[in-house]
Amino acid sequence: QQQVKQSPQSLIVQKGGISIINCAYENTAFDYFPWYQQFPGKGPALLIAIRPDVSEKKEGRFTISFNKSAKQFSLHIMDSQPGDSATYFCAAKQALSSNTGKLIFGQGTTLQVKP
C-alpha cells in the first residue's frame, strides 16, 4: 500500500513534442505529490509538486494533472527540449498527519528528447 507505480520506464520524444509520465498510488493518506528530475551524477531536484485538493498545477512547460478518485497523477512536459533529457521520479508522502519527510518514490522514467 506504500507503493507508487510509475510508467513508462523509458520514453523517447522528438524535440517540441509532449512527454507524459504517469504514476499511481494506493495509500489514500498520501497528501503531497512531488516530481523530481535527476541528471547523471546529480541528486534529484524538485521540479513541481501538487496537493490532492488541486486537479492541475502548471509551472512553465511542466504540468501536473491529478485525479484523486483514480489515485493517479501525471507529469506533462510541453515543447520537450534535449536539455530535458533526464530521469524523472514521481513521489508521494503522508505529510500532514504523520509530520514526516519520508518520500515514497516511483521507479523512475528515463526521458530522451531527440533533437
Next chain:
Amino acid sequence: KAGVTQTPRYLIKTRGQQVTLSCSPISGHRSVSWYQQTPGQGLQFLFEYFSETQRNKGNFPGRFSGRQFSNSRSEMNVSTLELGDSALYLCASSLEGFDTEAFFGQGTRLTVV
C-alpha cells in the same frame, strides 16, 4: 546559500567492512533524510532525523544506522558490508513543514567488492 553536502563522493569498501557517510544539510534545515538508490530498487527511504531524533525508519536491516548532531549534520553507518549494499546513498534536507521541498545532495557512490 550552500546546498546539501555529502562526503565522500566515492567509496570502495570490501565485504565485511563498515562505512560511515556524512551529510551537511542546508543551513537552517533540521530535517535530514537518507535514501538508497540502485538500478533495481530505485530510490528507497532509509531513515529520517529531526532535532537529533530518528523520526522514521525504512525497511532496511539493522546494519544500517544513522545519527544526527546538534548542528543538524547527519551520518549514516553501514556495518558488515555486503555486495548488495553497493549503491548511491543520497541525503536530503528540508525545513519543517507540510509541503516543504526536500533538497538532495549529490550522493555518495559506495562500491562493495
